[in-house]
Amino acid sequence: MHYIKCPWCGLRPESEFQYQGDATKKRPDDDAPIEAFTDYVYFRDNPKGRHTEFWHHTGGCRQYLVVERNTKTHEIASVRYAKPHEAKPHEAEPPKEGETS
């Protein structure tokens, strides 16, 4: 089970989150060519390895988080808010050896 260290709520199980897919795609401006929209909507890098993706903490603080996760090992390299917040994040202790997130 993935445990994601929400910058607000702390370490929480996957079941509290709703996955929201690839976070590298940016919604094009209204006047961009249609190819930009089809690319945004349908096409995915889908890497085997590090993937930057959204997890929505629906069962907690309801923040969209940007998570860097390895799609092969499921290891999580980093977690941050999608929308930057000025408020203090969760006491960020240095991750101890063996802690995955």
Next chain:
Amino acid sequence: MSAQGSYRLGAGGAIDRAASVAFKFDGKALTGCKGDTLASALLANNVRLIGRSFKYHRPRGVMALGSMEPNGLVEVREGARREPNIPATTVELFDGLVAQSQNRFPSLRYDLMAVNQLASPFLSAGFYYKTFMWPASFWESVYEKAIRKAAGLGRAAGDPDPDGYDHVHMHTDVLVVGAGPTGLSAADAALSAGARVLVVDENAHVGGALAYEREDIDGAPASAFVDAATQRIDSHDNGDVLTRTTALGVYDHNLVVALERVSDHELTPGAGKPRQRLRLIRAKQIVLAAGALERPLTFANNDKPGVMLSSAVRGYVNRYAVAPGRRIAIVTTNDDGYRTARDLIDQNVEVSLIADARDHASAVSSEIEGRGVPVLRNTLPQKVLGGVETEGLALQTKDGAPVADHRCDTVAVAGGFNPCVHLTSHLGAAPYWREDLLAFVPDIDDKSLQTAGACRGVYDTRACLDDGAAAGVEAARRVGCDVVSRSKSSTVALDAANVFEGPGDGKKSFVDFQNDVTAADVRLSAQEGYEAVEHLKRYTTLGMATDQGKTSNINGLAVLAAARNVPIDVVGTTRFRPPYTPAAIGAYAGHHRGKEFQPIRRTAFHRCHEEESAVFVEAGQWLRPRFYPQGNEDVFAALKREAAAVRTSVGVCDVSTLGKIEIFGPDAAALLNKVYINAWSKLAVGKARYGVMLRDDGYMFDDGTTSRLAEDHFFLTCTTANAARVLAHLEHTSQVLYPDYDVNFVSATEQWCGLALAGPKSRALLADIVDGFDVSNENLPFMGIAETTIGGAPARIFRISFSGELAYEINVPWGWADHLWRKLRAAGEAYDLTPYGSEALAVLRIEKGHIAGPEIDGRTMASDAGLGGMMSKKKDFIGKRMALHRAETSGERPSLVGVKPVNTSERLRGGAHLVASREDGLKDSLGWVSSVTDSPNVGSWIGLGFLKGGMEQNGRTIYASYPLKDEFVEVELCNPCFVDPEGERLRG
């Protein structure tokens, strides 16, 4: 001779002889004692034949101790609690236990299906892939039926499981799996270093292998160490030892799922207790101290009742004071056979012979030989002799010289050890072969998982203690405790012969006992090219039984390696998967079953509806009134009466389940502009507007009415089904797409409960209940809103209509629901106020041509639903470009139409296809009918649907084809709005 079994020894054991336990096996009443397993009690009673094998129906008995048992499977308990395929070695004996043998007909001793053995030359691995192909239709009707009936061992209970299960979330610094010497030592060390520690062990007892041995630690019996360590850990605030708890699987990020068998050692669970409890353990560090399992040897008839593992024979004698036989021969490749011999002799059980595959003596072998046991070196077992049970043993020297047959009733087999690497492999790591240990050992160098003790090939108890302590200290250090690392024990080469199989063709030499896979099957598999180890497994089913190859895998690999003529490490292992031992599906489901499958959500008016005898229906997790039967009305009568009341007087309907979201902030209107296809900036305070949302790909997502309560405060409503998704969508838009927007949301679905008051008399009724508010058309026009009070209750009143009638939606805070309902019912008497449910609501909205779930099914574009005109050209909104693009490229799309049968007595059905003629096939289908109702207002069935060409075809007749019921109805295409198309009623 003991009353608790004729094979019970006079002394010793960890059983409570004073406490007799009565149980039944195959209908026969027997007695064991407290502390027995079903297996030990059966052996004590000289019941050695306890089941029949899978394919050949060969007689089988107990072979092992604990959860590794491949052979001794029985059905336990009765009725709805019956469980198939349970190893008798894992069943703790309790008073009233009922067990039965399985897979036999008519009886265990005389099983007719044993004729399969005669056919065995033709039932070799994979035989079914090569036959049963002719004639084609015979597979399901004849062959498969027979195969299915023959397959499977036990029977499932026919009835729902009556017992409960629950789940518990646990967190710990260090989880230790296995409470043997290694595990206890690891836990002890980690705990003293300051870590939070949890130990789990699958057995009812602690001590692991030591519980079956007569061994000393530091000059005292091992049990003294075990008890003291357990006591130390368990009594510590930060320590816990859980027995009867199996670590089933290791999942990502150090989640270990463990199963505690809370009540399985009792007849029924105690009050308030679950039968089993799943423990979801999130451990920062895991120490696997799971021990090693002894493996058998492969030789003919090695599956007969009476053939047992050497360590098991010893364990039955030591722990249960049961002699597995009267005259026991031992075949061994290492010193373990001699340890067994020693404990047997000490208990005065005859050891008739030891056949050792090694050519040399060892300290313990000399000791045993010195005590008068005949030892044959360089000797391999060839065949077990006997009928149903073991009567003797045929042997050969390693170079093939014959040895005289030996008479015995039991054969103890010691083939070496397989470290319990299973859990290390759940996340994908493969073990590697150690020639010095003749074993696969874990190759895991994980920052959060360590193995220790016998589980990594350290077999000496003293070394296990040290190894455990080192692992415990290391785990504590990794979670931040201030400790000094200790060094791990080194493994010592096993003095063992490199032998896995005895001489012979292997046709009756079983590798996988439970699945009846022989050495010959393995060789055939290799011969036919199924030589990758995973092919071997799938072609022969090796290792696929309930024991998942705990006894069979390595021996199978050895035969395969020999057949392929490669070293065993080239062959490799198959992958272990969770669970470590089979675990009840009910336990995984936990509390979630039956009605509790998903939580039930009730509206504020739930009790009011109950008082009105509503029939409820599920709407997602919500319960909503479906209709309110009067007398013995059925659903059709009730919905017609309810719908008619709305059209003629006034009805009331609970609409609380609609999603409601308060939106605050200066950018609230800008946000709505992004998510809705229509424009919001100019909506006046105090007004409501209908809006449609699209997905990114341009299809319709949701619709609803949103009101402006203040310049920077909106109140959005959305469909019941999409409520959660819409909130997430708004959050996505504001946090991800447009993080600069200054907006806030709060879900208000349960703050406000809502009733729709609909019908020509709704205004009059409303006027009667509001606290002096002017509800005239001028003051509260269509799409107007009012914030007022009703009998003191704060109320928001929205002049909106789903039914097409003059209608209002009244929202009051949840706690005022009863109050509002009663007030309406009292005042409503004068107007014949009728509560209506979701069925009547559907009638009304279909009559009005309002789209709902069946129309907005994720494949509909706004333009398909006749809402294309709402799309603002002036602004950007989500889905805009894709919708416009698709409209250009995807040709003629079906769009919304109304349909009614030409012959008004005919019935329409949702899901019918619209076709031009009876001959038309799927490719010619022009559209479909999405919603239908028997309209009281129109006087016939009517429907909404989607049709290529849409409303341009108004007036044309085509056919609604429903071949599932052989129905073919001529229908006229018409305006989807069947009632008041000009909208005079709702605006009046």
Next chain:
Amino acid sequence: MADTPSHSPLSHIKMAPAPQKPASEAAKELSLVDYGRVGFLYVMARSGQAEALADALGFPTAPNSTKQTSDGVAMTTAPGEWALIAGAADVDSVFASLRERLAGLGYVSDQSHSRVKFRIAGGNARALLVKGVPIDLHPREFGAGHCAQTGYGDIGVLLHQVDDAPTFDLFCYSGFGETLWNRLQHDGLEYDVACHGA
């Protein structure tokens, strides 16, 4: 027919209020109490105003923390968002006053009716809670004054540890109130949970 809102989704179940007991005794047993509706105000800061708002209202800023203020207990629930628990009787006046004080800083929404409060207390309170709550409740990690927006089983709850008895308050959506209550009652059976009205 009283002109006051009903107190709880469980109003139809008649439950006696908890008997008064010496604290030492109460601490030993496990109790589950339905408080029904309490004052529950949801406060949200405008962009960039979270700290100013917290300063102005004396709200806590650290995640998962709570603070007693003159308006009630404020709990942080999300960046720039708080739940403020006030007495049910005061909620209207607190709401009105907050609206004024929040001008330019943020918004407040009265959510008192959307939630119900259940209280779990006594020696086995944690043993009961871990049957549904996935987070670590060990006193090293979660103590008196902590709060967390999480779930009990599938039902979202705002969890607040009130004291070291330990006493925990759970706030859940009203629609799930009855379901959560039944579930807690069921899960507490093995600890002889005593269930009461407030």
Next chain:
Amino acid sequence: MKYSAWSIFKEGLNRQRNWPRAWRDAKPKQSYDAIVIGGGGHGLATAYYLAKNHQLTNIAVLERGWIGGGNVGRNTTIIRSNYMFPENEYFYEHSMKLWETLEQELNFNVMVSQRGVLNLYHSDAQRDVFSRRGNAMRLAGVDAEILDADGVRQKAPMLDFENARFPIEGGLFQPRGGTVRHDAVAWGYARAASALGVDIIQNCEVTGIKIDGGAVVGVETTLGSIRADKVAMAVAGHTSEVARMAGLDLPIESHVLQAFVSEGIKPLLDTVVTFGAGHFYISQSDKGGMVFGGDLDGYNSYAQRGNFPMMHHVMAGGMAIMPTLGRLRLLRHWGGVMDMTMDGAPIISKTEIDGLYLNGGWCYGGFKATPASGWCFAHTIANDSPHELNAAFKVDRFKIGQVIDERGVGPNPWIQ
């Protein structure tokens, strides 16, 4: 050697000495007319039909591990042709027809068991949606029946008709649907293809696709480089990774889907049951194990294992609809990597590179497609143009607004 009752009898007496290898153990040649990447069901079927229907025999299947080790070897074995959109329905029905004669075609018993597939519905609205699908099937000449609750009870009496959270109202039943012995499909196609001259090369991973002047010229592999005029990809969950070697950008995400099997028991369930409202489906294998599954775990993944939340959900779904499962024990569970397209429909297509063909995007339903997929892909490769059955499954449909989104959830494969 031809497989038959006679050969079994003969070899039984002959101590099984003469059974030959099921497929030749081939080593790669320097060059082939066509190379199929991926020794799964689709790759092997493609090779077989290339040889059988199009007489292309100088071809090889390159498999990075052992054949059948991918999704064909780990799926829940359900076959059906119960689709609603014509693009899907005709294609899957073609597959069903091929299944019905596959044993004779391959001389290998793949145990096609047409025991019926039953989709439960729980409301009138759901019945209408299922009816639309059932009627589509019937209009396409395919078997389908709509059952009420009593009809369902007859097929599966052990379902919960009393206490279910979502009471059973009825079901859509396809009698010809059923199950197939999954591993045997890979082996059967491999054996038949090998007999026609196809090289089946295991432990040979493709690491690069060589392109010259906009046309494919061969592949790089762990066993060296191999020339080929045509290269066809059929690598399922690894489609994005392999296509990337040719610079192709795809509308695909890889997700993990779990499957579960219980201990073997005597016959309990005679049909395939899907409980969509609970995201659960189940059948019983010929060996006696209850084989069941649910939804995707719901995050991008290339790991062949799942996690606990979905596992829990699946078990709960099982208990909600079949409470007699409670005391049955889970024996094993595993995962597979699914190539999820953004509209849920597959791709069998030419690509923008000459001589490079793409078969993928099978989502969680590609096993039942195996024969038709191989058949159509072979046609597309041999003729450099699609068959009418797969014409709609072109890769560029996403760029031109012609998605085939039968599920209607949009480009979010993780939404259930």
